[in-house]
Amino acid sequence: MIRMDAVFSTKVKGLQFAPARLSPPVPAHRARSCSIRSPRYVSHTIERAALGTETDSPAHSYNVRALATLILAAILLAACASTAAGDAVATGEIVVTEYNAPAVQPTGHYGYGQDASAVEIAGWDIDIRPDGMGLPPGSATPEDGEMMYEDKCALCHGSFGEGVGRYPVLAGGEGTLTEPRPEKTVGSFWPYASTLWDYIHRAMPFAEPESLSDEEVYAITAYVLYLNDLVDYDFELNQDTLAAIEMPNKDGFFFDDRPDTANELCMSNCKDPATITITSEPTLTDEPEPEAASTAAVEMSPGEATYQQACAMCHAAGVADAPILGEQAAWAERIALGRDALISSSINGKGFMPPKGGQTQLSDDDVTAAVDFMIERAAN
Ligand code: HEC
Ligand code: HEC
Numbered sequence: 001m002i003r004m005d006a007v008f009s010t011k012v013k014g015l016q017f018a019p020a021r022l023s024p025p026v027p028a029h030r031a032r033s034c035s036i037r038s039p040r041y042v043s044h045t046i047e048r049a050a051l052g053t054e055t056d057s058p059a060h061s062y063n064v065r066a067l068a069t070l071i072l073a074a075i076l077l078a079a080c081a082s083t084a085a086g087d088a089v090a091t092g093e094i095v096v097t098e099y100n101a102p103a104v105q106p107t108g109h110y111g112y113g114q115d116a117s118a119v120e121i122a123g124w125d126i127d128i129r130p131d132g133m134g135l136p137p138g139s140a141t142p143e144d145g146e147m148m149y150e151d152k153c154a155l156c157h158g159s160f161g162e163g164v165g166r167y168p169v170l171a172g173g174e175g176t177l178t179e180p181r182p183e184k185t186v187g188s189f190w191p192y193a194s195t196l197w198d199y200i201h202r203a204m205p206f207a208e209p210e211s212l213s214d215e216e217v218y219a220i221t222a223y224v225l226y227l228n229d230l231v232d233y234d235f236e237l238n239q240d241t242l243a244a245i246e247m248p249n250k251d252g253f254f255f256d257d258r259p260d261t262a263n264e265l266c267m268s269n270c271k272d273p274a275t276i277t278i279t280s281e282p283t284l285t286d287e288p289e290p291e292a293a294s295t296a297a298v299e300m301s302p303g304e305a306t307y308q309q310a311c312a313m314c315h316a317a318g319v320a321d322a323p324i325l326g327e328q329a330a331w332a333e334r335i336a337l338g339r340d341a342l343i344s345s346s347i348n349g350k351g352f353m354p355p356k357g358g359q360t361q362l363s364d365d366d367v368t369a370a371v372d373f374m375i376e377r378a379a380n
Helices: 039-051 059-085 118-124 142-152 193-203 214-227 239-244 291-299 302-315 328-336 339-348 364-379
Strands: 002-011 016-023 094-096
Touching: 142 214, 193 214, 193 239, 302 364, 328 339, 328 364, 339 364
Parallel strands: 002 094
Antiparallel strands: 002 016
């Protein structure tokens, strides 16, 4: 019996496949003896393939192919797993167990599972960082990659990276990022060349992720960079030169440095933290309200009060081109529509204004009063 200690949760409809745990995971390209790709990337393929739903798209047939690859991978994996465990392949029966099936050796940190070995980790740890960390040794020129690209990539991405049909364009687009229809390509958009190596290595060709050797990835990466006029035809791409390439849009990305809150740190004369309580109820402060504001609140008409509470957030400053309170020019044409029309658009919404300014708890009369207040202000 071949035992496969793995979880395969399969959603047939969306063709999603999420292996949560594989024991032992088969390292992707580093454990060639089992010559199976890491299931993570098989799953990647399937999800990607599931996206290509247009019936006339070539991606469609990859659904089927990817699924076949998956099933094959599962079978091979089972074989590998059992071989690794020293099981004899006796009956050929395959058992896929559920996740919570008892672990074989309860050893790990939480009392189940087992520690990942260095080889297993290496199979998953394939990311390449912007500074080139993670790149394997290797070296190639665009010239080396030209025919490989033509064979394995041009079918979808075009001989010049121009993209076939709706497949992504890989070259060109410089200077278009600020245009209404930016063309985001490797050359115009990507901040790091190392990402290209990583992406091609882990995800391309679309139907056969991780099928390329490191040398091939270097060669094809070099060629895609060449298609973007970023390197010459005889440029020697290797661990060092790749990380040193400066992409045109490298400064177009930055870490979001906005603070989470606008609070300023109190350094002196601060409130005693012991006296601070957090409540969901508003509490009256000791400080008296400024005189003017409190009188105004008392004298406010119901229409104005509704306006302040529900309408001012847009109409005070003209958010989304809302006519500003009291601006005669902005209101003249509105008022010409007639009071009823204005009331109706305020109750039912208009353009970017939601019904009742978004406060549907308001009665029609409340809104009408607010509209009257606004009309009145426009006249003065
Ligand atoms: C069967 C069609 C197909 C083939 C063949 C193919 N790709 Fe792709 N490629 C795609 C699709 C589809 C995407 C978009 C995937 C996504 O967004 O998830 C893509 C995305 C890419 C991207 C990212 C583009 C971007 O700007 O986001 C690169 C780079 C790329 N492919 C390079 C290659 C290379 C190099 C090869 C050859 C080794 C290759 N592809 C082969 C279909 C293909
Ligand atoms: C989310 C922002 C927003 C809020 C809140 C909001 N409005 Fe508006 N309001 C707008 C915008 C935007 C327009 C212009 C709509 C258009 O002409 O497309 C507008 C237009 C109007 C008009 C002119 C309608 C017309 O037919 O030309 C009136 C009257 C009006 N608002 C009253 C109110 C009242 C009363 C409230 C509060 C109950 C309110 N608005 C709350 C955004 C807002």
